[in-house]
Amino acid sequence: MSLKQRLTDDMKAAMKSGDKHSLGVIRLMNAGIKQREVDERIELDDAGVIAVLEKAVKQRKDSISQFEAAGREDLAAIERDEMVVIERYLPEKMGEAEVLAAIDAAIAQTGAAGPADMGKLMAVLKPQLAGQADMGQVSVLVKRRLAG
Template sequence: MTLNEQLNEDMKQAMKSQDKFKLSVIRMVRSAIKNIEIDQRKTLDDNEVLDILNREIKQRRDALQEFQKAGRDDLAEAAQAEIAVIAKYLPQQLTEEEIQAIVRQTIQETGASSKAEMGKVMSALMPKVKGRADGKLVNKIVQQELQ
């Protein structure tokens, strides 16, 4: 079952169970997907849908940080709940140790030895962890390994 099909099925289940919050989050995600499908005039595959899901989570994480800074706990809780709903559709996230192992392997493959070569490492690394790790965390680990 593709991610699009899974989102449709879960939306139907949310309607049947009258889970308005989950329904609204899934509709927002499906709307983002549909807008891109219309712009590109094609049906998106799972990798493209994963990119959209990651973007949606990133937007909510950024909003969560802003809500917490502003002391808006009510909005922060809502953003956290939205992240939890969307995260169900992402593949299993890598642990920090797994990311470090992949980073070390990629550094060896690229032959990088300094921070100046970080771009080369990141461009080789990101396809390996796409959708399974937060980009900020990967960037931080690469910086640590290249010091």
């Protein structure tokens, strides 16, 4: 079953069960997916849906840090709850050892030797690790690996 279909099925189940919180978050995610499909005139596959969901999680993380800085723990808690619902649909995150193994494989594949090759290496890693690893963390690990 595709991720879009799973979201739709879960939305229907949330309607039937009266789970208003999950229903609202799933509707937001469906709206984001539909908006991107309309804007780009494409049908999103699972990778595209994951990209939309990851963007939503990143937005929630940014909001949480801003709310906490402003002393609004009540609003930060709402964002955390929404993030939990969204993360149900994202693939399991890879551990650091798995990410390092993927980086080593990409280095062997591309022949990257130094920091100047970082862009080439990230271009190979991004499609492989999308949705499975935090790309900011991957970037830090790649820099460390290429530096020495």
